Amino acid sequence: MNQTNANxxxxxxxxxxxxxxxTLHKALIDVETVYFGAVGSPLEHLQLITNHPHFAWLQPMSALMAALDEALDEPETLTSEAIAGWRAAIEELVGPGTAAGAFRTKYVILLHDAPDVAIAHGALRQLLGHLPRKG
Incomplete structure (x- = not known):
């Protein structure tokens, strides 16, 4: 079996x-938008999400999503170690663990306050459970 088929x-x-x-990112944005208040048109909403300090804490997740999309677009085979690295990077944001930081602080609050966030979190955790761990 070649490397591509094995992976x-x-x-x-x-x-x-x-x-x-x-799905999780959208749930977080939806809750934060409710907390923020009226946002206007979809374009104004996008402007707020990308530029307003109220939504700035979401940037680490946005950046991670973009980097993952880029990695998946690459034609080379992803190794078990690389996939374990992606799992670790995602878990650093959404747990488990006790990582500190603005993202984690807000995330944990919304995880407990918003059912849609909790449901999306559970679905993500289930997928992560099928990926290899580092070390």
Missing amino acids: APLRASLQALPRALR
């Missing part, structure tokens, strides 16, 4: 993550 199941598992991350 096909791992790559498939990793490819399920962007959708789960986007």
Whole structure:
């Protein structure tokens, strides 16, 4: 079996993550938008999400999602170690663990306050459970 075929199941598992991350990200944005108040048009909403300090704490997740999308677009085979690195990077943001920081602080609050965030979190955690761990 060649390297590409050997890693096909791992790559498939990793490819399920962007959708789960986007669902979670959208749930976080939806809750934060309610807390923020009226936002106007969809373009004004996008401007707020990308530029307003109220939404700035979401930047680490946005950046991670973009980097993961780029990695999945690359034609080379992803190794188990690389996939374990993606799992670790995502878990650094959404747990488990006791990582500190603005993202984690806000995330934990919304995880407990918003059912849609909790549901999306659970779906993401389930996918992560199928990926290899570092070390």
